[in-house]
Amino acid sequence: MKLPDKRGYYGSFGGKFVPETLSFCLNELESAYRTALKDKQFKKKVSALLIEYANRPTPLYYAEKLSSKFGMRIYLKREDLLHTGAHKINNALAQAMLAKFMKKPRIIAETGAGQHGVAVATAAGLLGFKCDIYMGAADVSRQSMNVFRMKVLGANVISVNTGSKTLKDACNQAIRDWVSSVDNTYYLIGSTIGPHPYPEMVRNFQSVIGIEARKQILQIRGRLPDFLVACVGGGSNAIGLFYPFYKDSKVKFIGVEAAGLGLMSDNSASLAKGRVGVFQGAKSFLLQDCFGQVKEAHSVAPGLDYPGVGPEHSFYKETKRAEYVTIDDKEALWGFKTLSEIEGIIPALESSHAIAYLKRLAPLNRGKTVIVCLSGRGDKDLNIVMEQLGDK
Ligand SMILES: Cc1ncc(COP(=O)(O)O)c(C=O)c1O
Structure with missing residues (x-):
């Protein structure tokens, strides 16, 4: 089966739920994307940037001490070693190159915690775009260092004061901008979310994670792993790792969502606790109240507090190709401390959620091989951890 189908559906999820004006922008984008994929120069340039600028391939590191602690063979896919410190740069560079291919002089993006914003500001600075980043006012004040980083990189950060003043409001504002400026503007979405073709494009640009990991584990161990584990916000690092193993049916996929303050809280974990609905242009699981209004999400990890999730994950959940589990704030902090x-x-x-899940996976799976996606480094989170743990 081809995922997604021609209309951008993963089973019954995904699609393109947008007004007519936006439909034009998306069609133009999809056609440019398909043309770029056939263009050898485009592919060569993206690949050169990933290697020479972003630091790919990232190592697949055998975490010996973690392995002996849990009684499993644990490998970490080190996306934290990339330039700007997270997997977001893979997608930002590739889409910025697509914007160049489309001859758009301006890039806009939404950001929540600021990691995607920093990656976009970096790519835009490098490739010479004018860059405007929408960010909810609440996030602007919570993530002041990342706001400053984006500004240092030459981007203009626009604080959004509507709604809950967080990521979903920033997305809405970016879409509004795009509709009125599509002639000269490229909208660079940061995860496998939004209307078709974004979830497919972002997945394909992040699949470099899984393609490398598959090759590396076969070289190191001569066999495929038993498990792949990755945290899920919008879902891009997880799909990037999982998708190249899709047909390896013996390899189990585990997506780790944030449970925030714990299982009783109902403002986290879109796949575990959400219902199917339409949000930001696609059909997927999402956190909503009994009136269908989108809820605000919470997690100690700023990159995981998104009320929706990419449609491909909803499809993997429904077809049981992947299992989705939850880890709460306290467990994630334990994962953070343990790996450090x-x-x-x-x-x-965000990645600490995936690390923390090993504690639950290990008891019944001794001796098994697992690859964990270490999606980013924790320097950006030290203030939060300091607040939560003090000097314990
Ligand atoms: C380091 C890191 N990991 C994971 C995520 C979650 O995003 P996604 O689910 O798209 O990988 C983020 C989002 O900002 C992030 O910064």
């Missing part, structure tokens, strides 16, 4: 102390690697709080 025993491997000397400070993980992003």
